Amino acid sequence: MSPLAIALLSLLALPSAAAQEAPPPVAAIPGIGAPKGPSLSGAALDKRTEDVGALLRCPVCQGLSVADSPATMAQNMKAQVREKLAEGYDQEQILADFERSYGEFVRLEPPMRGVNWLVWLGPLGGLLAGGGAVAWALKRSTRGPALPEGVAPMPAASTPSELPSRETLPDDPRLAACVRSVRELAYGWPGGVPPQASTSSS
Numbered sequence: 106m107s108p109l110a111i112a113l114l115s116l117l118a119l120p121s122a123a124a125q126e127a128p129p130p131v132a133a134i135p136g137i138g139a140p141k142g143p144s145l146s147g148a149a150l151d152k153r154t155e156d157v158g159a160l161l162r163c164p165v166c167q168g169l170s171v172a173d174s175p176a177t178m179a180q181n182m183k184a185q186v187r188e189k190l191a192e193g194y195d196q197e198q199i200l201a202d203f204e205r206s207y208g209e210f211v212r213l214e215p216p217m218r219g220v221n222w223l224v225w226l227g228p229l230g231g232l233l234a235g236g237g238a239v240a241w242a243l244k245r246s247t248r249g250p251a252l253p254e255g256v257a258p259m260p261a262a263s264t265p266s267e268l269p270s271r272e273t274l275p276d277d278p279r280l281a282a283c284v285r286s287v288r289e290l291a292y293g294w295p296g297g298v299p300p301q302a303s304t305s306s307s
Contacts, residue, residue: 134202154186158172189202
């Protein structure tokens with residue numbers, strides 16, 4: 106065989122060999138489409154697998170991510186994450202695929218949409234409502250309690266100059282006798298009369 110024929114045959118064989126070496130195209134996953142990111146390998150694949158796995162909740166372990174959970178199910182999910190990253194799927198596509206299978210619960214950080222706004226804004230709303238309630242209570246306590254209609258407010262507290270002296274007795278004779286008895290028992294005043302009052306009267 107002539108060298109020219111050999112060269113022609115080798116040129117014809119090159120495209121078929123290249124076609125055999127090229128990886129087959131990745132089939133699109135229903136609901137999330139074809140891969141949108143670069144296919145990863147090596148250390149970059151390991152790191153992204155941990156990062157994306159940390160965003161997924163393990164369905165078996167309460168409160169643990171797929172990256173942290175030792176459960177078999179979590180390890181299987183982590184392997185699926187690794188496989189999808191190697192195929193070129195990006196983070197949002199992978200999270201959306203797991204959400205289709207396990208529900209929104211599988212995301213450790215729920216997306217800000219629909220009822221999830223309550224999860225994100227609920228604590229802030231509770232803080233504002235609590236602050237408003239405290240401010241309202243403080244303002245109300247400085248004004249004093251609201252009185253029912255037709256009830257007159259109590260007079261202001263008397264100043265010391267307006268208060269009766271210790272020697273003053275009530276106008277009611279029976280009540281005055283009781284006050285004298287209490288003063289006699291409490292202070293030892295004879296007849297319930299203070300000593301200076303008795304000396305001034307004599």
